[in-house]
Amino acid sequence: MRLSVQQREELIGIVQELIRRPSYSGEEEKVAKFIKQTMEELGYDEAWIDEYGNVIGKISGKGNGKSVVFEGHMDTVVVDNPEDWTHDPFGAEIVNGKIYGRGTSDMKGALGTMIYAASLIPKEKMNGNVYVVGVVMEEIFEGIAFGKVLDKIPADYVVLGESTNLNINIGQRGRAEIVVKTKGKPAHSSNPQLGVNAVYNMIPLIERIRNLKLPSHEFLGDAIIELTDIISKPYPGASVVPYECRATFDRRLIVGETEESVLKPIKDIIAELREQIHNFDAEVEIASGEAKTYTGKLIKAKRFFPAWLLDRNHELAQKSLQAVNSLGIPAKFSKYSFCTDGSQSAGVRGIPTIGYGPSTESLAHVIDEYIEIEHLVKAAEGYIAIGEALLR
Known part of the structure; x- marks a missing residue:
């Protein structure tokens, strides 16, 4: 599926609204409420905010197949030096095909794209369910808040939205x-x-x-x-x-x-x-x-986040790669250099996990952070294709 001009504009608008709402770790409430509202407007069957402040949306398919979880985090690192930015860190300005702002690449661009793309997966082709999850406090506790979500929802496969340059990441240290x-x-x-x-x-x-x-x-x-x-x-x-x-x-x-x-x-x-x-x-x-979440719940954990690696012959890896390549996006298997919430889903729980996201790791946490609009569009089309492939 290719996005129409109108769909591209809707996607860009969602990402811009996320950027315009600052959401440092422990301060994600405004973004969480916007995501829940957006999920409801997009026709999700259910959307809720849990006791830790995580947002979960569910789109129900027609059968009793697998459950696929698309996951990203809502929090960003702090902007300590706004005077050094050429673009307003929370302005979501578009210049030369790029959206600028804190969290564009890490990772509100991907999160907004997953939220929107999931709503475009044809329900009649879904023999299973899709969950889209936005978690709190990943920047300080990788995977801990995600674990609270996985305690409550089924997950046969997890797709992380952290930047992969549109490749399929199958592991991380x-x-x-x-x-x-x-x-x-x-x-x-x-x-x-x-x-x-x-x-x-x-x-x-x-x-x-x-x-x-x-x-x-x-x-x-x-x-x-x-x-x-x-x-x-x-x-x-x-x-x-x-x-x-x-x-x-x-x-x-x-x-x-x-x-x-x-x-x-x-x-x-x-x-x-x-x-x-x-x-x-x-x-x-x-x-x-x-640390306390914005809902007042205390999160406590050891700072030990395991490595993980998915066999490249696993059906999650193979179907995802084939789905993306079928769109003409030349993806390959790769890996993250930094730590992600996959430490929880794959490292702790053994749930088959991949990463697929727009932009590159090198744009995380930098001054004048940005994301290319074409990457958002391709990622959206990729998420739709991956969802269809896994839920046939």
């Missing part, structure tokens, strides 16, 4: 946030021999962690561990030998890695350094976080 702490003993810095400096103890630990041999995957790439911040207590020091030092590492995961397997090599290093360094003490854990 996961992400873990690892916190390492060394313990010391405070003393006045004029008498350091009376204390134990936790920062000095952190130095050899960091060096050993940097030299860890990490696994690799032929498709997803290398596992990574990178130091992202370090701070001591007390801070500022004020003539006190620091009694604690905390370092945070970003750990990129490949399939099969677990919390236990990720932490074990660091625990082994700590045990060895206890034997080698007098008064050495340290601990390691997966970081935890919590």
Whole structure:
């Protein structure tokens, strides 16, 4: 199916309205209400907002076939420096075939497109149901809010709308946030021999962690561990030998890695350094976080988001690729370099998942973020074709 001129304009209008409503993490209410209203106007059979503020729309087919979930997140990263933007971050201006604004590529363009495209899948061809989901707080908790939705609705297949440059993404590395702490003993810095400096103890630990041999995957790439911040207590020091030092590492995961397997090599290093360094003490854990949604519900979770990979011969992958290619869109199998809500659907729950979305990863979170209108149109046609192929 090709979009008509009128349908193109309707699609553009929906995306622009999403951009014009700022929706930082925990502040998605206006966008959520607009999405629910839009779903109702487009003829969805059901549309509702759950207790966490996620929006879910359902289009019912004629049979008892599979349920396909199209998913995207409503929140965006913050615009800290609007003065550096050439275009209003929330103006949704169209210039030279591009819509500018925060969230255009990450990922209100795709979300608006999924919402609109799902309504154009012919119901008479649907032997199953379509759900379109807009989730909260993905930018700070990948997949946690999506998990709340998957607790309530059936999902045989998941299609993520995160940018893929119109390719079919079949996997991604996961992400873990690892916190390492060394313990010391405070003393006045004029008498350091009376204390134990936790920062000095952190130095050899960091060096050993940097030299860890990490696994690799032929498709997803290398596992990574990178130091992202370090701070001591007390801070500022004020003539006190620091009694604690905390370092945070970003750990990129490949399939099969677990919390236990990720932490074990660091625990082994700590045990060895206890034997080698007098008064050495340290601990390691997966970081935890919590935040309130705009509905007032508290989300708490460990910051461990598994990697996932779908077999390229799986029918979800094959049917989706064939459906998109049949439109003359030259798609191929690819992967995400960043973490997505697929960590929940595929990584945690094992639900077959792909990614298919307009624009490119490199346009996420940038100044003068934009999305090409032609990408929106092609993505809409692709979503329709994928929906038809999976629900025949």
